[in-house]
Amino acid sequence: MTGAPLIHLEGITKTFGQGAAAFQALKGVDMAIAEGDFVAVMGPSGSGKSTTMNILGCLDVPTGGVFRFRGVEVQSLDRDQRSLLRRKYLGFVFQGFNLLARTTAVENVELPLLYRGETAKDRRAAAMRSLDKVGLAPWADHTPAELSGGQQQRVAIARALVTDPAVLLADEPTGNLDTERSLEIMELLTDLNRQGITILMVTHEEEMAAYAKTIVHFRDGLVERVERGHRSGAPLEDV
Amino acid sequence: MFTMFGATLLLAFREIRRHLLRSFLTTLGIIIGVAAVITMVTLGKGVTASVQDQISSLGSNVYIVFPVAGDRTAPRPFRESDVEAVRNQIAGVVRTAGSVSSSAVAFHNGADWSTSVQGVGNAFLEAQSIDIEQGRPFTAEEEASGQNVCMIGPKVRDAIFVPDASPLGENMRIGNVSCTVIAVLAERGQGGGPNQDQDNTVMMPLKTVQRRFTGSDDIQYFVVKYDSAYSSASIQESLIDLLRERRLLQEGADNDFNIIDTAQVNQAIGAATGALTAMVAVIAGISLLVGGIGIMNIMLVSVTERTREIGIRLAIGALAKEVRLQFLTEAVVLCCFGGLVGIGLAFLFSWSLAGVIDVPFVFDPAINIASFLFSAFMGIAFGYYPAARASKLDPIDALRHE
Numbered sequence: 001m002t003g004a005p006l007i008h009l010e011g012i013t014k015t016f017g018q019g020a021a022a023f024q025a026l027k028g029v030d031m032a033i034a035e036g037d038f039v040a041v042m043g044p045s046g047s048g049k050s051t052t053m054n055i056l057g058c059l060d061v062p063t064g065g066v067f068r069f070r071g072v073e074v075q076s077l078d079r080d081q082r083s084l085l086r087r088k089y090l091g092f093v094f095q096g097f098n099l100l101a102r103t104t105a106v107e108n109v110e111l112p113l114l115y116r117g118e119t120a121k122d123r124r125a126a127a128m129r130s131l132d133k134v135g136l137a138p139w140a141d142h143t144p145a146e147l148s149g150g151q152q153q154r155v156a157i158a159r160a161l162v163t164d165p166a167v168l169l170a171d172e173p174t175g176n177l178d179t180e181r182s183l184e185i186m187e188l189l190t191d192l193n194r195q196g197i198t199i200l201m202v203t204h205e206e207e208m209a210a211y212a213k214t215i216v217h218f219r220d221g222l223v224e225r226v227e228r229g230h231r232s233g234a235p236l237e238d239v
Numbered sequence: 240m241f242t243m244f245g246a247t248l249l250l251a252f253r254e255i256r257r258h259l260l261r262s263f264l265t266t267l268g269i270i271i272g273v274a275a276v277i278t279m280v281t282l283g284k285g286v287t288a289s290v291q292d293q294i295s296s297l298g299s300n301v302y303i304v305f306p307v308a309g310d311r312t313a314p315r316p317f318r319e320s321d322v323e324a325v326r327n328q329i330a331g332v333v334r335t336a337g338s339v340s341s342s343a344v345a346f347h348n349g350a351d352w353s354t355s356v357q358g359v360g361n362a363f364l365e366a367q368s369i370d371i372e373q374g375r376p377f378t379a380e381e382e383a384s385g386q387n388v389c390m391i392g393p394k395v396r397d398a399i400f401v402p403d404a405s406p407l408g409e410n411m412r413i414g415n416v417s418c419t420v421i422a423v424l425a426e427r428g429q430g431g432g433p434n435q436d437q438d439n440t441v442m443m444p445l446k447t448v449q450r451r452f453t454g455s456d457d458i459q460y461f462v463v464k465y466d467s468a469y470s471s472a473s474i475q476e477s478l479i480d481l482l483r484e485r486r487l488l489q490e491g492a493d494n495d496f497n498i499i500d501t502a503q504v505n506q507a508i509g510a511a512t513g514a515l516t517a518m519v520a521v522i523a524g525i526s527l528l529v530g531g532i533g534i535m536n537i538m539l540v541s542v543t544e545r546t547r548e549i550g551i552r553l554a555i556g557a558l559a560k561e562v563r564l565q566f567l568t569e570a571v572v573l574c575c576f577g578g579l580v581g582i583g584l585a586f587l588f589s590w591s592l593a594g595v596i597d598v599p600f601v602f603d604p605a606i607n608i609a610s611f612l613f614s615a616f617m618g619i620a621f622g623y624y625p626a627a628r629a630s631k632l633d634p635i636d637a638l639r640h641e
Contacts, residue, residue, distance in 0.1 A: 059554060059634050080558050087556025098551050098638065102257055112555040114246045159555070 006166070006198055007033040007056065012065035014051050014221075025051040026062070027221040033200065033214075035166070038193040040209035040229070041202045043218030050171070052218065053202050057090060057169045058082040070166075087115055091160030091197075095172035097152040099144040105155045106131060106140040112163045130162040131155070134188060150181035157188060161197075168192065170201040174208050186211045247561075251569040255576070265537040266577030268530025269617065273581025273610045274588060275523035280606040281589035283516025285598035290512065291505045292599075296427050296437070300467045301366055302478070303499040305460035315495055316457035321485055325461075329477045331469030336363035337458035339448050345395055345441055347411040352398040356389075356413050356441045358448025366464040374407050374422025377444055385446025389413065390422040394439040413441050416451045471500060520606075524613075530577070531617035538570050538625035549629050550637025563630035570622020571615055578614030582607050 014026040026048045033039055043049045054060040055067060058074055059082075067074045069089070074082065086092075091112075099108045109127040118126070131137045134154040144152050153173060160168055170189065174182035182205075190211050193199050201212065209215050210229060217224040255262045304325075306314040319337060326335040340357040361376045363369075374390065381388050391406065400406040406420045427437040449456055465474050475498060482496055542549070552562055585607075593600040 054635055057554070080560075083553065083556050083558050085556075086554065090556075092554050094638065098547065100548055100551070103253075111552070114250070115552075115555070115557050115561055120245075120249075163555075 005032055006035040006037075006070060007031070008066070008068040009052075009055075010066040010068075012052070012055060012062045012067060014048075014055065014060070015063045025221055026055075028065070029221070029223055031216065031223060033198065035198055036193070036196060038190070038199045038211070038213045038229075039201065040212035040215045041200065041218065042204060042206075042209055042215060043224070044204075047218035048221040049202050049218045053169060053171055053200065056200055057092065058085050087112065087163070089166040091163065091165035091168045093153070093156050093160050093168065093170040093173045095175040097144070097149075097156045097176070099152055099155055099159075101145065102143055104141050104143055105136060105147065105158075108144070108155055109159045109162050111159060116163070126162055127158075130158040133161060133192075134158045148181075149177050150184060153177060153181075153185055154188070157185070157192075161192070165197065167198045167200060170199065172202055172204070174203065174205065179207075182208060244564075247565050247568045248572070250565055251572045254569055255572060261537065262573060262576075265534060266530070266573050266580070268533040269527065269574050269577030269614050270530075270581045270584060272523065272527025272530040273578050273614050274584040275526055276520050276610050277582060277585030277606055278588040278592065279519045279523045280516055281585065281601060281603060282592055282596070282598065283512060283519065284601040284603055285589075285593050286596075287509055287512040287516070288601050289598040290508050293428055294501050294505050294508065296368065299368075299501065300465050300471075301501055302463040302465070302475070303460060303501075304463060304478070304482070304496060305499075306496045307494075309493070309495050312495075315486065316455075316459055317461060317496075319456060319458060321482065322458055322461045324481060324485060325463060325478060328481060329474060331466050331474050332463055333466050334362050334366050334464040335461055336360055336366050337445060337461040338363055339445065339453050339457065339459045341414075341448065341452040343414040343441070343452065345391075345399055345411060345413050347399040347406075347409065348401070350399040352395060354392075354395050354398075354413075354439050354441055356443060356448055356452055358445040358452070359442050360445055363445075363462060364442075366462045369427065370425035371422045372425040373405070374420070376422070382444045382446070385444050385450055387416060387418040387447060388421045388443065389418040390424055390442040391420055392424050392438040392440040392442075393426050394436065395441055396423050413443075414452060416443075416447075418443060418447075471502065475500070527610075527613065527617065531574075531621040534570055534573060534618065535621035535625060538566065538622055539628070541569075542566065542625050542629045545629075546632060546637045546640040549632050550634050550640065553632065553634035554638060559630040562632075563626045566626035566629045567619065567622045570626065571618035574614045574618030574622075575611070578611040581614065582611060585610075 009029050009031040012026055012029040013024065015022050015024045017023055029048070029052060041049045041053065051060070055062050058069070058077075062075050065075070069085065072085075074085065077085065100111070106124065106127045109130050110123045113123040113126060128137060128140060131140055134157050136151060136154050136158060139147060139151060144155070147155065153176075168189070173189070174185050177185065186208055189199055189201070199212075201208075203209050212229045215227045215229050217226070304317075306316055308314045317337065322335045322337040326332055336359065338357060338359050340355050343354065343356045345352045345354050360382050364371075364376065371390070372393070377388065380386070389411070391411075396406055399411065400409070406423060409420050410417055411420060412418075424438070424440070424442070463478065465471070478498060479494065483494065486495065488495065549562060590600050
């Protein structure tokens with residue numbers, strides 16, 4: 001099942017530095033991601049997958065090419081317009097969790113809502129709903145230091161979900177977790193995807209990528225191949 | 240927008256609470272600066288009030304007229320007739336009273352004390368607002384015939400009379416003259432009059448002092464009390480004209496007398512102490528400036544320390560101006576907190592110091608409010624650069640920051 005086109009990358013290039021020191025990280029990436037997809041981005045380090053994720057997350061702009069998000073050409077937006085896009089449509093989960101220390105779980109989850117001008121009461125209610133979704137409502141008043149790695153990543157996911165984003169971007173979400181916790185997180189992401197959230201995930205673990213519907217392999221700043229995952233309903237095949 | 244600002248304020252309070260000691264040390268400069276400025280200004284106002292109060296103790300709506308020396312001549316004293324002419328011929332003059340004084344030693348019961356003896360009448364006491372603590376004023380008879388009665392200042396009483404016993408009715412000796420004490424004067428403190436310590440004095444009828452001490456009918460100086468309904472300038476003008484005429488001054492010659500108007504003196508002293516207070520306040524204000532630099536320093540450290548937090552905020556969609564507002568709010572809240580503590584400290588300092596240096600505690604709301612607003616302004620001025628730096632961070636770099 002393929003939804004409406006959500007993300008289009010056409011001939012995306014990215015060059016860091018200038019002159020002799022210039023380094024071309026992306027050499028013309030083409031990619032299309034449909035609404036409701038679960039995409040795993042794989043590739044060795046330096047292959048351009050992180051750079052691509054930064055561009056997809058509207059944190060960075062490409063040097064050349066066209067990036068359309070719901071038909072909007074993101075490469076021509078300014079910094080604040082991209083911030084508003086992130087605020088409205090994107091949720092981020094990082095490898096290192098990136099929770100605010102000495103701040104309780106529920107306060108961490110509330111954070112994105114602060115920039116939406118909601119009242120304290122609404123913020124708290126939404127944050128509690130989101131924590132409940134990841135099964136951490138009872139830990140709402142604990143600080144990150146009092147939570148396990150798996151729990152911290154769940155708080156981070158709850159924070160990403162609290163704004164009801166269209167896309168969840170996860171950068172190595174299981175990179176700092178043991179296998180058992182990793183599988184729990186993947187189950188959670190799969191579940192969220194079933195509820196309709198598009199997920200883009202960077203990983204280097206085959207086992208985690210196997211949860212995705214689509215797996216995109218990067219090499220040397222280009223998309224090497226795209227395969228359908230186990231969950232896409234189709235057998236594994238090169239596209 | 241209001242909830243946004245409320246949320247920013249909440250974040251600022253949380254952040255300050257998390258680093259309570261550091262926040263306190265950061266604002267210490269502001270606290271000391273604000274406290275110093277307010278204390279200086281408050282004490283300055285106290286000193287001004289104290290001095291002006293003493294000048295006012297010479298009486299309000301009062302001139303003191305005394306002769307001054309010319310280039311080659313000694314001061315020419317007034318005559319009793321001059322004083323009477325002023326009282327009778329100038330509209331608006333309520334009362335005049337001449338006085339002479341001489342230094343003398345007072346003796347009683349084997350004790351002696353250096354003081355001054357002043358020849359006055361009841362009119363002088365009234366014009367100068369001198370109160371009698373115990374005893375009675377002169378009688379008309381005593382004044383007219385120059386009898387040997389005296390009123391003593393509290394210092395004289397303390398110096399030569401037995402404590403706890405009333406000196407009234409006692410005989411004492413002043414110079415070669417023996418006199419009966421009829422009154423003790425109320426305490427007046429240091430004054431600007433001819434005899435500096437107004438409490439160290441013995442007052443006798445004018446005639447007595449003229450006859451027994453100065454040996455002439457001269458009046459050394461006189462006071463003029465006028466009705467406040469009249470213009471001070473026009474009375475002064477008539478006074479000058481009259482005295483010039485009576486003293487036969489040629490057209491174009493300088494006045495050989497001087498008129499002190501207590502209101503004018505008060506104004507002049509107020510202006511002088513006000514300028515001094517302003518200068519000291521500016522010096523204290525420099526410490527406020529140094530405090531502001533301290534705020535900037537710590538805010539820069541804080542931005543570096545919280546780079547990753549800033550990255551998270553930017554990634555989840557905070558606008559640059561929102562991050563800037565957050566850090567700016569923190570700086571302003573810190574400074575306002577410092578301002579409030581400074582005001583509290585200043586209240587304590589100035590209240591207790593006013594007691595120590597013996598000036599009235601004059602609470603001035605304006606300087607307190609101004610100092611508070613200035614400290615808030617310091618927060619904006621010195622918090623802006625760190626806040627702008629935070630808002631310009633690149634979210635990707637900030638998130639990678641260890």
